[in-house]
Amino acid sequence: MSDEKKLILSGIQPTGTFTLGNYIGAVRNWGPLQDECRCFYFIADQHAITVKIEPAQLRQKTLEAYAQLMACGIDLNKSLIFIQSHVPTHAQLSWVLNCSTQFGELSRMTQFKDKSRKHPDDINAGLFDYPVLMAADILIYNADLVPVGVDQMQHLELARTIARRFNGRYGETFKIPEGYVPPVGAKVMSLQEPTKKMSKSDDNPNAVILILDDKDTIIRKFKRAVTDSESEIAFREGKDGINNLLTIYSAVTGRTIEESVREFDGQGYGTFKLAVGEAVADHLAPVREEYARLIADKAYLKECYTRCAGEALRYSYRTLNKVYKKVGFVPTELR
Ligand code: AMP
Ligand code: TRP
Numbered sequence: 001m002s003d004e005k006k007l008i009l010s011g012i013q014p015t016g017t018f019t020l021g022n023y024i025g026a027v028r029n030w031g032p033l034q035d036e037c038r039c040f041y042f043i044a045d046q047h048a049i050t051v052k053i054e055p056a057q058l059r060q061k062t063l064e065a066y067a068q069l070m071a072c073g074i075d076l077n078k079s080l081i082f083i084q085s086h087v088p089t090h091a092q093l094s095w096v097l098n099c100s101t102q103f104g105e106l107s108r109m110t111q112f113k114d115k116s117r118k119h120p121d122d123i124n125a126g127l128f129d130y131p132v133l134m135a136a137d138i139l140i141y142n143a144d145l146v147p148v149g150v151d152q153m154q155h156l157e158l159a160r161t162i163a164r165r166f167n168g169r170y171g172e173t174f175k176i177p178e179g180y181v182p183p184v185g186a187k188v189m190s191l192q193e194p195t196k197k198m199s200k201s202d203d204n205p206n207a208v209i210l211i212l213d214d215k216d217t218i219i220r221k222f223k224r225a226v227t228d229s230e231s232e233i234a235f236r237e238g239k240d241g242i243n244n245l246l247t248i249y250s251a252v253t254g255r256t257i258e259e260s261v262r263e264f265d266g267q268g269y270g271t272f273k274l275a276v277g278e279a280v281a282d283h284l285a286p287v288r289e290e291y292a293r294l295i296a297d298k299a300y301l302k303e304c305y306t307r308c309a310g311e312a313l314r315y316s317y318r319t320l321n322k323v324y325k326k327v328g329f330v331p332t333e334l335r
Contacts, residue, residue: 006037008180009143011044011084011134014061018068020209020280021188021198023287024251026147031073039079040141040312041069046084046091046133050126051119064295066305068211071291076304084137086309089316094129094136096323100166101132101158110154135159138177140316145180153179170326174319186247191225194240212288215281222277223270233264233272242269249276252283 010030018027033039043065048058062083069081084090106112106128116123134155138146139162146156156179163174190196192207202208206224213221227241235246235257250260264272294301317335325331 006144007040007141008033008037008145008147009040009042009138009141009177010147011042011047011137012065012069013044013048014058014065015048016061016200017064017210017212018072019188019198019200020211020248020284022200023072023211023284024186024188024248026149027069027072030147031075034075034078037145039074040143041074041079041081042084042087042137042312043069043081044084044137047130050124050130051115052122063298063301067291067294067301070294070304071287072211076308080308080312081305082308082312083305086305087312087316089140089313089320090133090136093140093316093320093323094133096327097132097136097139097162097166098129100162100169101135105158105161106131109158111151131155131158132162135162139163139174140319141312142175142319143177144175146177147180166323173322173326186251188248188251189240189244191221191241191244194226194244209280211284212291213284214288215278215285218281218284219274219277222273222280225273225276227269227273231269233261233267233269235261242272245272245276249279252279 030039030041043062045058045062048061066081066083070076074081109131112128112130115127119127134152135158138156138159146159148156156177160176163176167173188198190198190202190204190207191209192202192204198208200208200210206221209218209221222245225241225245227245228239230239233242233246235243246257246260249255250257253260255263264275321335
């Protein structure tokens with residue numbers, strides 16, 4: 001890895017299985033980035049405890065998220081995937097950054113307000129401070145680009161503000177990170193309400209394809225997909241269900257929308273839905289198999305996350321030491 005390459009960094013909360021939307025819209029586009037950029041991905045287990053989660057469940061979900069990222073094409077010879085709590089420099093930096101963050105700024109974060117409303121019995125300090133840990137996650141690596149969904153843009157903006165403030169007070173230290181919307185990445189809609197985004201928090205399981213669903217489940221969900229009362233397979237306004245199926249079909253087969261429309265010219269919705277289901281199931285089969293292999297091999301997973309955390313730690317110490325020096329902490333040989 002050369003130093004001129006841009007550094008991409010992103011964190012993923014271990015909240016469950018990726019959906020076809022996460023996969024087509026985000027994760028599968030990360031693999032091809034690995035040749036142009038150095039990519040660091042981590043499972044944000046420290047962020048996950050800001051809301052109540054059973055310890056056994058957190059452990060399990062963290063490993064599952066790790067294995068899913070690997071199965072989706074992130075190559076550990078080119079990129080790093082690590083577990084946040086294995087790299088203590090994030091939390092160490094976040095303490096220093098806390099002292100360059102205003103109470104008022106954190107009070108204005110919409111995610112904090114939403115989550116406080118949702119969990120009124122547990123508005124803990126970690127939930128409030130979450131964006132500062134996120135800023136530390138990013139700034140500790142001097143990341144150039146941070147792929148995040150729109151809901152995280154406010155946190156990214158705060159990270160930029162904190163970095164500028166620190167640089168202003170102590171001298172140039174942090175690179176100012178940019179948000180990053182990766183190329184391609186179609187938006188995948190719910191199979192039941194095709195005007196709504198496919199989301200893992202949907203209450204209706206038929207609305208969502210999970211990347212680890214088996215073939216029968218995938219086909220069943222596509223057969224039930226909501227379409228319209230016409231019978232023409234065409235991509236146009238008002239045909240949200242069919243548009244979504246065409247988008248998905250094109251994304252997994254690599255064909256254009258026009259090619260897909262031509263392929264199904266004159267066919268019924270039933271045949272089309274089955275074909276989409278089969279194409280998605282075939283496309284996801286290798287991901288599912290690779291995931292099953294990885295999740296069963298805990299020793300190999302451990303080897304991977306341990307090596308990656310070691311590399312991330314060594315890299316991040318450079319920034320932490322610089323920061324500690326700038327703020328006036330007495331140097332020590334211990335780090
Ligand atoms: P989330 O699951 O909302 O935290 O999103 C993680 C990533 O997946 C973000 O980059 C989102 O933009 C992307 N993503 C989530 N749902 C979809 C969807 N239905 N279609 C396309 N991209 C999505
Ligand atoms: N807060 C992000 C989310 O909920 C996850 C995250 C934590 C993150 N630290 C990050 C994303 C650093 C990008 C960079 O989706």
